Amino acid sequence: MLKTYFGSCHCGDVTFAAEIDLAEGSGRCNCSICTKRRAWSVIVKPEDFRLLRGADKLSDYQFGTRSGHHRFCSRCGCAPFGDGHIEEIGGDYVSIAVACLDEVTPEELAAVPVRYSDGRNNAWWDEPREMAYL
Numbered sequence: 001m002l003k004t005y006f007g008s009c010h011c012g013d014v015t016f017a018a019e020i021d022l023a024e025g026s027g028r029c030n031c032s033i034c035t036k037r038r039a040w041s042v043i044v045k046p047e048d049f050r051l052l053r054g055a056d057k058l059s060d061y062q063f064g065t066r067s068g069h070h071r072f073c074s075r076c077g078c079a080p081f082g083d084g085h086i087e088e089i090g091g092d093y094v095s096i097a098v099a100c101l102d103e104v105t106p107e108e109l110a111a112v113p114v115r116y117s118d119g120r121n122n123a124w125w126d127e128p129r130e131m132a133y134l
């Protein structure tokens with residue numbers, strides 16, 4: 001069920017709201033940046049995301065094909081969301097860090113289905129051989 005969630009970076013300078021159905025599932029991935037960030041994300045359409053505060057505090061990191069903006073708070077370093085355009089997933093997207101959602105109980109988080117992607121081998125639709133460490 002779609003629900004409005006609020007989220008923030010660690011210091012609170014960046015806050016957002018998003019319409020998310022956590023039961024639809026989340027993703028973990030073994031690509032270079034997801035591994036180093038231990039990313040755990042849900043994907044929403046841009047119209048379901050609102051940056052509430054902190055546009056001036058966000059830094060942007062891009063690499064490779066530069067199709068994604070890996071945004072992070074310039075004060076605390078936390079990465080509450082990123083955005084970009086990937087044709088294969090329907091174009092424009094916002095990727096929200098599940099760990100940055102506020103007022104979500106451990107029980108709710110534990111119930112979120114997780115899909116694993118083998119981004120390291122550019123095989124996003126396959127599961128990696130090892131997943132336990134992600």
Ligand SMILES: [Zn+2]
Pocket residue numbers: 009010011012013014073074075076077078
């Ligand atoms: Zn911050």
